[in-house]
Amino acid sequence: MYHTALLVIDMQNGFLCEKSPLFIDGAPATVPACAKVIAHCRRQGIPVFFITRAYAADGSDVEQPRRDAWETGGKPLSPGCAKEISAEMPEAFGTDEHDYRIVKPRYSAFFATELDLILRRLGIQHLILSGTTTPNCIRTTCYDAISLDYRVTVLSDCTSSKTPEIQESNLRDMANVGAEIMDSEAVLHTEIERL
Amino acid sequence: MYHTALLVIDMQNGFLCEKSPLFIDGAPATVPACAKVIAHCRRQGIPVFFITRAYAADGSDVEQPRRDAWETGGKPLSPGCAKEISAEMPEAFGTDEHDYRIVKPRYSAFFATELDLILRRLGIQHLILSGTTTPNCIRTTCYDAISLDYRVTVLSDCTSSKTPEIQESNLRDMANVGAEIMDSEAVLHTEIERL
Numbered sequence: 001m002y003h004t005a006l007l008v009i010d011m012q013n014g015f016l017c018e019k020s021p022l023f024i025d026g027a028p029a030t031v032p033a034c035a036k037v038i039a040h041c042r043r044q045g046i047p048v049f050f051i052t053r054a055y056a057a058d059g060s061d062v063e064q065p066r067r068d069a070w071e072t073g074g075k076p077l078s079p080g081c082a083k084e085i086s087a088e089m090p091e092a093f094g095t096d097e098h099d100y101r102i103v104k105p106r107y108s109a110f111f112a113t114e115l116d117l118i119l120r121r122l123g124i125q126h127l128i129l130s131g132t133t134t135p136n137c138i139r140t141t142c143y144d145a146i147s148l149d150y151r152v153t154v155l156s157d158c159t160s161s162k163t164p165e166i167q168e169s170n171l172r173d174m175a176n177v178g179a180e181i182m183d184s185e186a187v188l189h190t191e192i193e194r195l
Numbered sequence: 196m197y198h199t200a201l202l203v204i205d206m207q208n209g210f211l212c213e214k215s216p217l218f219i220d221g222a223p224a225t226v227p228a229c230a231k232v233i234a235h236c237r238r239q240g241i242p243v244f245f246i247t248r249a250y251a252a253d254g255s256d257v258e259q260p261r262r263d264a265w266e267t268g269g270k271p272l273s274p275g276c277a278k279e280i281s282a283e284m285p286e287a288f289g290t291d292e293h294d295y296r297i298v299k300p301r302y303s304a305f306f307a308t309e310l311d312l313i314l315r316r317l318g319i320q321h322l323i324l325s326g327t328t329t330p331n332c333i334r335t336t337c338y339d340a341i342s343l344d345y346r347v348t349v350l351s352d353c354t355s356s357k358t359p360e361i362q363e364s365n366l367r368d369m370a371n372v373g374a375e376i377m378d379s380e381a382v383l384h385t386e387i388e389r390l
Contacts, residue, residue, distance in 0.1 A: 064344055065373020106342035135368040136338070143335050147301035149259055162371075169364035173330040176357075177302075178260020
């Protein structure tokens with residue numbers, strides 16, 4: 001029985017494409033490392049959760065401070081927007097019938113979603129966080145997870161920010177509240193349940 | 196009818212006293228500015244919410260990563276601990292019959308509390324955040340508030356961190372997601388509802 005799950009957060013065209021107003025500079029470079037960790041977890045039977053963002057076509061659910069950029073920037077992550085800024089994920093991640101998919105309306109993967117309920121039923125106690133962006137969706141998920149008593153590991157090279165400074169200061173703060181920070185190489189050469 | 200509320204978060208002996216394992220270096224220096232803003236809001240009829248932390252005597256509700264430090268450090272913020280590291284607030288804040296008090300179990304003022312319900316009933320749309328610590332309780336509250344569609348203002352000299360670097364990097368990240376950052380002087384010379 002596994003007690004660990006991998007969360008892959010917001011790795012979607014709308015955050016990965018330079019033409020999107022929501023583009024995160026550091027995100028495209030993390031796709032290969034994320035793909036390796038995803039495949040490694042699937043091989044070991046570790047549940048993989050793809051947590052993604054999707055906005056309504058009329059923008060009624062876009063965060064207020066982001067609304068203008070969304071409206072004037074091609075309405076990324078919404079139905080009918082250009083594929084290059086859509087809610088789709090990189091093909092390199094592949095698909096597996098055992099994957100879980102959860103759409104979240106805000107930053108944290110726990111905010112107004114069924115994630116905690118599913119993790120509890122699966123007996124998950126330890127979350128490995130990957131995806132983007134480190135200061136927003138990764139970090140809010142990290143704090144909510146710690147608040148809910150999960151052990152948290154953040155993968156430094158599978159998460160990303162607009163600048164190296166933002167990446168480093170956020171990894172520091174998460175380490176300060178008890179998250180474990182490691183890179184994908186450490187994960188790939190380990191039996192996940194022994195992390 | 197006001198639409199703004201002041202939140203004063205975790206300004207308690209357990210975070211303000213050097214002898215506490217939860218001491219935040221920058222926090223004591225913010226007490227005078229916080230006291231001025233609290234008095235200014237009370238004078239204008241702006242609701243003041245004191246959001247505080249309290250742990251059970253047996254530590255059963257302490258965050259897991261903080262448990263050891265709490266246990267060996269005099270059990271701050273719990274019944275029966277020394278007054279100097281207790282859940283009490285600075286006398287400089289005074290009391291007012293119109294103050295609201297909410298005890299929160301985790302970082303965010305919204306996590307497992309009735310704060311959002313009370314704010315909605317009061318018609319509050321704008322939150323001014325003060326207190327400690329900037330990377331944890333202020334920031335998680337900020338992100339939850341934005342997620343819940345509140346406008347957020349963070350007072351730079353009424354919030355605090357263990358180091359100036361942590362303070363600055365967290366103010367930067369909160370500004371990046373749409374929070375307004377200002378200092379207490381800007382607030383003290385303004386009619387709050389016109390901020």
